[in-house]
Amino acid sequence: xxxxxxxxxxxxxxxxxxxxxxxxxxxxxxxxxxxxxxxxxxxxxxxxxxxxxxxxxxxxxxxxxxxxxxxxxxxxxxxxxxxxxxxxxxxxxxxxxxxxxxxxxxxxxxxxxxxxxxxxxxxxxxxxxxxxxxxxxxxxxxxxxxxxxxxxxxxxxxxxxxxxxxxxxxxxxxxxxxxxxxxxxxxxxxxxxxxxxxxxxxxxxxxxxxxxxxxxxxxxxxxxxxxxxxxxxxxxxxxxxxxxxxxxxxxxxxxxxxxxxxxxxxxxxxxxxxxxxxxxxxxxxxxxxxxxxxxxxxxxxxxxxxxxxxxxxxxxxxxxxxxxxxxxxxxxxxxxxxxxxxxxxxxxxxxxxxxxxxxxxxxxxxxxxxxxxxxxxxxxxxxxxxxxxxxxxxxxxxxxxxxxxxxxxxxxxxxxxxxxxxxxxxxxxxxxxxxxxxxxxxxxxxxxxxxxxxxxxxxxxxxxxxxxxxxxxxxxxxxxxxxxxxxxxxxxxxxxxxxxxxxxxxxxxxxxxxxxxxxxxxxxxxxxxxxxxxxxxxxxxxxxxxxxxxxxxxxxxxxxxxxxxxxxxxxxxxxxxxxxxxxxxxxxxxxxxxxxxxxxxx
Amino acid sequence: xxxxxxxxxxxxxxxxxxxxxxxxxxxxxxxxxxxxxxxxxxxxxxxxxxxxxxxxxxxxxxxxxxxxxxxxxxxxxxxxxxxxxxxxxxxxxxxxxxxxxxxxxxxxxxxxxxxxxxxxxxxxxxxxxxxxxxxxxxxxxxxxxxxxxxxxxxxxxxxxxxxxxxxxxxxxxxxxxxxxxxxxxxxxxxxxxxxxxxxxxxxxxxxxxxxxxxxxxxxxxxxxxxxxxxxxxxxx
Numbered sequence: 001x002x003x004x005x006x007x008x009x010x011x012x013x014x015x016x017x018x019x020x021x022x023x024x025x026x027x028x029x030x031x032x033x034x035x036x037x038x039x040x041x042x043x044x045x046x047x048x049x050x051x052x053x054x055x056x057x058x059x060x061x062x063x064x065x066x067x068x069x070x071x072x073x074x075x076x077x078x079x080x081x082x083x084x085x086x087x088x089x090x091x092x093x094x095x096x097x098x099x100x101x102x103x104x105x106x107x108x109x110x111x112x113x114x115x116x117x118x119x120x121x122x123x124x125x126x127x128x129x130x131x132x133x134x135x136x137x138x139x140x141x142x143x144x145x146x147x148x149x150x151x152x153x154x155x156x157x158x159x160x161x162x163x164x165x166x167x168x169x170x171x172x173x174x175x176x177x178x179x180x181x182x183x184x185x186x187x188x189x190x191x192x193x194x195x196x197x198x199x200x201x202x203x204x205x206x207x208x209x210x211x212x213x214x215x216x217x218x219x220x221x222x223x224x225x226x227x228x229x230x231x232x233x234x235x236x237x238x239x240x241x242x243x244x245x246x247x248x249x250x251x252x253x254x255x256x257x258x259x260x261x262x263x264x265x266x267x268x269x270x271x272x273x274x275x276x277x278x279x280x281x282x283x284x285x286x287x288x289x290x291x292x293x294x295x296x297x298x299x300x301x302x303x304x305x306x307x308x309x310x311x312x313x314x315x316x317x318x319x320x321x322x323x324x325x326x327x328x329x330x331x332x333x334x335x336x337x338x339x340x341x342x343x344x345x346x347x348x349x350x351x352x353x354x355x356x357x358x359x360x361x362x363x364x365x366x367x368x369x370x371x372x373x374x375x376x377x378x379x380x381x382x383x384x385x386x387x388x389x390x391x392x393x394x395x396x397x398x399x400x401x402x403x404x405x406x407x408x409x410x411x412x413x414x415x416x417x418x419x420x421x422x423x424x425x426x427x428x429x430x431x432x433x434x435x436x437x438x439x440x441x442x443x444x445x446x447x448x449x450x451x452x453x454x455x456x457x458x459x460x461x462x463x464x465x466x467x468x469x470x471x472x473x474x475x476x477x478x479x480x481x482x483x484x485x486x487x488x489x490x491x492x493x494x495x496x497x498x499x500x501x502x503x504x505x506x507x508x509x510x511x512x513x514x515x516x517x518x519x520x521x522x523x524x525x526x527x528x529x530x531x532x533x534x535x536x537x538x539x540x541x542x543x544x545x546x547x548x549x550x551x552x553x554x555x556x557x558x559x560x561x562x563x564x565x566x567x568x569x570x571x572x573x574x575x576x577x578x579x580x581x582x583x584x585x586x587x588x589x590x591x592x593x594x595x596x597x598x599x600x601x602x
Numbered sequence: 603x604x605x606x607x608x609x610x611x612x613x614x615x616x617x618x619x620x621x622x623x624x625x626x627x628x629x630x631x632x633x634x635x636x637x638x639x640x641x642x643x644x645x646x647x648x649x650x651x652x653x654x655x656x657x658x659x660x661x662x663x664x665x666x667x668x669x670x671x672x673x674x675x676x677x678x679x680x681x682x683x684x685x686x687x688x689x690x691x692x693x694x695x696x697x698x699x700x701x702x703x704x705x706x707x708x709x710x711x712x713x714x715x716x717x718x719x720x721x722x723x724x725x726x727x728x729x730x731x732x733x734x735x736x737x738x739x740x741x742x743x744x745x746x747x748x749x750x751x752x753x754x755x756x757x758x759x760x761x762x763x764x765x766x767x768x769x770x771x772x773x774x775x776x777x778x779x780x781x782x783x784x785x786x787x788x789x790x791x792x793x794x795x796x797x798x799x800x801x802x803x804x805x806x807x808x809x810x811x812x813x814x815x816x817x818x819x820x821x822x823x824x825x826x827x828x829x830x831x832x833x834x835x836x837x838x
Contacts, residue, residue, distance in 0.1 A: 045659070054662040056816055059803030061665040063656055065709065066803075069718040070651050071658050081659040086650035088658070097644035105648070185824040191835045247818035368833060374812030375829070379822050416813055422798025431764040432791060434691050435756075438763075442798050446811050472647055482645070 002273050003046050003280045006304035006311045010279065013039040014597060016300045016315035018286045018330065021113025023321035023566035025268030026156070026583040030590035031319075032277035033232040036597060039313055041284040041302050043322075044082050044109035049116065049265050053079065053257040055250045058416070065419045079116040079255035083109035089475035093482040100523050103356075103466075103483035104530035105325060111282055112265035113323065114533065115579075117253045120209040120261055120382055121409070122162045123576035124153050126171030128392065132459075132572045135396070136403045138490070139459045140353075142571045143543035143552040146173065152584035154179055158221050159236075160262035160583070161243075163380070164208030172388040181213045183384060184248075187377045189369055189412025189450055190385045196508035202408070202501065203390050207383040210262035210580075211252065216240040231275070239271040251416075252381035261381075284311075287478050288334040288343075289318050289562060295338035297562045303476045317561040317593060317602050321586065324567040325354065325466055328538040329481050332468045344556035349549050350539050352465045354483075355573040357534035358406065358456035359527035360495035364506030365428065365514040369412070369448040377414040386410070389575055402493040406456030406575045408501070414447035421446055424515070449514060452505060454498030457575045459490050460537055464529070485529040492522025499525055534578050536567030554589035561602045565589050654717040668712035675715040675729070676707075683732050683748045684710055684793075690759055691797045698810035706800035713796060724792055731789025734782065735762075762790040 015031055017024050020042040028038050054077050059065040062076040069076075073084045087107050094102060108114045127146040132139050154176055163181040166174035183206035186194060194204035218240035226232035243266070244258040252261050259266040272278045283305040290298045290312065299314035320327040328351045334343035342350055389405030422442040426432045429441045463486030468479045499518035506513055519525035542548020545557035550569045556562045565586035567578050574581075596602045656671050668674060676684060688710070689702030701707075714725040735758070739747040743754050750758075765787040773784065801807045808816075827837045 052662065057662070057665075058805060058808060058816065060709075060800075060805070063660075063666045063671050064713060064716060064718075064721070065799060067720070069655060069716075069720065071653055071655050071660070071718075076656075076660070077662060084658065086648060088650040091647045091649040094646050094648060095642070095644070097646060184822045188825045188829065188833065188835075191825070191830070192833060195835055246822075247820075248822040249816050249818050373829065374814050375825065376814040376817070376819070378815035416815060417799075417802040417808065417811055419799035419803060420795070421802045421811070423795035426765065426791070431766065432794070434759045434763040434794065435693055436695060438794065438798070439692050439695065442802060443811055446802075 002276070002278055003282060005306065006281050006284060006302070006309070008279075009039060009281060009311070009313055011314065013037050013279075013313070013315040015039075015317045015319055015593065016041065016313050017319045017321055018300060019113060019321035019323065019326075019566065020111050020269065020280065021108065021264050021321070021323065021566075022115050022579050022583050023586045024319070025112070025115065025264030025272075026586040027319045027321055027563075027565045027590045028272045028278055029159075029268045030587050031594065032272040032275040033226060033229065033235070034594050035275075036277060036594060038272070038278050039315065040278060040280040041286050041300060041313065042111050042280060042282045043285045043305075044111060044282065046280075046282040047081065047111040047116065047265055049079070049112075049255040049263055050257050050259070053255040055254065055257050059418065067419050074117060074253060077251070077254045079253065080108055081110050083107050090480070091472055091474065092480050093469040093472055095482050095484045100487055100526075101485045102528040103485040104528055105481075105483065105535070106530065106533045107323065107326065111280070112263050112269070115262065115264040116255045118579060119577070120211055120252055121386075121577045122157070122160075122164075122208045122210045122262075122580040123388075123407070124173045124175075125149070125574045125576050125581050126173050128171045129572060129574035129576070132404070138403050140540065140542070140571045143541060143548075148552075149581070149584050149588065152588045153580065155225055155587060156580060156583045159225060160210045160267055161212040161216050162208050162210050162580070163206070163213045165206040167205040169203065169205065169388050169390075170392050180208070183207065184213055184380045186384045187379060187412055187414065188372065188375065189366070189414060189447075190383075190410075192366070192368065192509055193410060193412070193450065193505060194385060197387065197505055199508050200501075200504045201390065202387050202505065204385050204387050207386040207409075209380060209382055211380045211382070212243060212245045212260045213380065214245050216243060235271045235274045239267070239274070242270075243267070246380055248376075248380065249378050250381065285476060285478070286322060286330050287476070288330060289320070291334070291336050291338060291343060291559070293338070295336075295559060297343070297559050303478075308476075316597065317563065319563045319565055319590075319593070320568070321564075321566045324535045324538045324570070325481060325483075327564055327566055327568045328466055329468070331539065333479055339558070344539075344549060344558040344562055346558050347546065347549065349547075351467050352462075353460035353537045353540050354464050354466055354535065355458045355460050355537040355570065356529050357532040357573060357575070357577070358458050358491045358494055359454065359532045360498045360525040361451060361453045362499050362502035362506070362516070362518060363449060363451045363514040364502070364509065364511040365445070366448050366450055366506070366509045366511035368510050369414075369450075371444050372414070372447055375414070377412075378416075383409055383411070400497065402490045402497065404457035404459060404490060404494070404575070406454045406494060406498055408452060408454055408498075408505075410450055410452045412447075412450050417446060450506065450509070450511070452502035454495065454502070455532065455575050455577065456491070456494045456498065458573055459488060460540075460572065461486055461488055466538065483529075487522070487526060487529075492526060495522045495525040496520075534567075534573065536570035536573050536578050536582075539564050539568040540571045541569040542571070553592040554585055555592065560596075563589050563593055651719065668708040672712075672715055672717055674708070674711045675725070676711045679746070679748070680729070680732050681707060681711065683735065683746070686748045686755070687793060688797050690755060691794050692801050698806050701797050701801040704801060704804050704806060706797055709800040710793065710796050724796075727789045727792055731786055731793065734786040734789070738783075738786065762787050763794070765791060
């Protein structure tokens with residue numbers, strides 16, 4: 001089994017990949033399928049979804065009925081182990097106590113990273129999203145455009161399996177025919193919102209999520225993804241045949257033992273391992289990229305967490321895919337004579353222009369949805385529909401007081417009751433009941449609540465960045481990050497607009513805002529930085545080496561054999577969740593790296 | 603080639619001790635140091651809390667019962683009172699047993715005994731609430747709550763269940779005994795929330811509320827046409 005211990009690594013590899021999530025998984029997959037010898041380093045433990053996923057457990061089997069705790073921030077059965085908002089022995093630093101200056105850093109610390117518990121929403125960035133500065137004068141343009149990445153979106157969607165429709169929406173690209181899997185039928189509450197949203201001009205269409213609504217076409221997809229490579233085709237065919245279609249039960253955040261959802265640990269890593277070209281060392285905390293006297297990367301020094309030893313892994317090239325901020329941290333800690341301020345940081349831009357997704361929410365109670373007959377609404381374990389951003393033209397015409405868009409996700413919550421199922425009913429039942437009346441009240445109102453969440457674009461700014469803290473180190477003596485965070489009026493005005501839209505949607509469904517009311521000022525509605533766990537940027541891509549850290553191939557300008565394939569090179573962070581784009585970019589970067597290796601340039 | 607250096611030789615102990623001390627003070631300011639520039643005001647270190655809970659990598663596949671992971675709190679009398687309350691708040695009917703039948707009071711004990719900060723406030727609220735409830739029962743009827751006749755218990759529940767909306771200024775102007783009664787109402791409300799949550803997350807509770815999921819299906823069907831019609835939604 002090629003999941004090995006640090007003492008078993010080979011003297012030399014073609015490529016060292018740091019990280020095993022969406023970016024590391026995709027990089028290792030693409031490289032090893034083409035015969036490249038890869039060593040992957042993962043800071044957390046090994047993890048096997050097929051045997052470890054608590055698929056059908058109900059709340060009463062868990063401590064505290066599965067409620068979230070500091071050990072398991074997304075609840076007991078969330079698939080994340082050993083990671084979270086805090087990690088024992090691994091502190092980080094906030095530069096300011098200001099309420100609007102907070103950044104929360106989610107670190108998964110497990111094989112497969114965040115892909116085990118993620119929401120599986122998989123949206124393509126559109127043509128506008130690659131040229132935002134050309135459109136509104138803010139932020140930066142990418143050096144690539146949509147057409148450069150479109151073929152890689154096609155490939156990733158076919159590899160991982162994504163459901164959705166081609167709705168022809170503005171700046172929300174369709175996929176080629178036959179690429180997407182059919183979306184699941186909308187639930188009752190989703191249909192109600194869809195119908196009523198028309199009144200206020202909000203389009204509700206099928207969501208795109210990485211869940212197999214049917215078995216993948218294992219006969220034809222492998223040849224499309226790996227032409228002229230029979231071995232890769234065979235391995236992928238077997239991998240696809242091992243994945244079952246969704247059986248419409250159990251929350252995706254727990255992970256999926258039948259491999260119906262995309263997780264790096266079920267989709268990327270098994271075929272990569274099957275090539276025989278991949279070794280993975282878990283519990284390997286990467287500290288720095290090593291370089292030779294010419295400034296070329298020679299490998300990675302990591303701490304073997306099982307022994308505390310420091311180990312040097314050597315490779316012809318290095319791919320950092322540790323998660324944007326962790327990648328920045330490794331780069332800043334890779335100091336040498338050639339790179340006194342950190343590897344590939346001759347511009348001083350490493351750590352700059354960090355971004356998250358803008359988030360705000362609002363809940364509503366809808367009388368029409370009370371006392372519905374029993375109905376299994378588990379579905380695909382997440383959204384079946386959503387609203388893509390719909391006001392591009394109004395925004396372009398200057399009619400809105402924020403420059404970038406947001407999409408709407410919502411949950412009609414007729415799922416498995418959680419601990420809060422009977423809480424807070426007092427405004428509905430005359431101030432509070434008990435006994436038979438209360439028992440009936442809980443039954444009546446369960447399923448009548450809708451929660452709306454906005455996911456919007458944050459524009460990169462000078463005040464949002466990370467750097468090494470001059471004092472604090474982690475338990476292995478590695479300097480930690482200090483985060484600076486700032487919102488601009490674009491984000492703060494955007495969340496006000498989100499909440500007003502949600503209020504309109506709730507009222508259009510005949511309901512009332514439930515709980516917190518819409519805020520007058522964005523600072524009272526916006527989630528803290530990092531809270532949406534879409535941290536990207538920090539080593540942005542560009543067309544000139546003076547103004548960016550990586551080139552259009554995700555390769556650092558300063559070090560030709562160092563590639564960044566996680567969110568770090570993101571130049572902008574469109575409202576579309578970053579994972580699909582990040583995988584498409586990782587595939588494209590890995591193709592480029594294969595070319596460089598085979599041409600002998602590296 | 604592996605070059606192995608024991609990490610302890612490389613660890614900057616002074617620094618490590620520093621952030622550990624900071625952790626103990628829970629995100630306090632970094633201590634000042636001559637060797638390092640003094641951090642700006644407002645800088646804080648985010649560290650993991652020291653936990654006595656189930657840890658960051660618990661076994662997700664086994665079934666847990668209250669008391670398995672940390673010691674419970676209720677003494678016999680408290681447990682009996684909590685059970686009576688659970689039975690009153692969610693009684694048995696033709697669809698399901700009572701919350702007391704399903705031992706939801708043991709879950710509430712687990713909850714208030716939890717080592718995690720999110721539950722810490724509920725511990726004091728509920729333990730004090732049980733005491734106040736007995737105090738009230740004694741004063742009115744001369745017996746602890748659990749020993750009262752059902753009619754007396756119901757009278758007290760009626761008084762406790764309906765909590766008047768009140769702003770902070772009005773509340774602070776209340777007499778001490780009224781404030782204490784309001785505190786008891788607050789405890790009752792929290793106890794009720796936990797009873798409902800504890801009850802409807804059991805297999806019996808899931809069935810009661812009409813939750814039909816958590817079973818594998820060959821296909822996910824569209825909602826029934828008659829339901830869609832009833833709600834005025836288009837039928838495909």
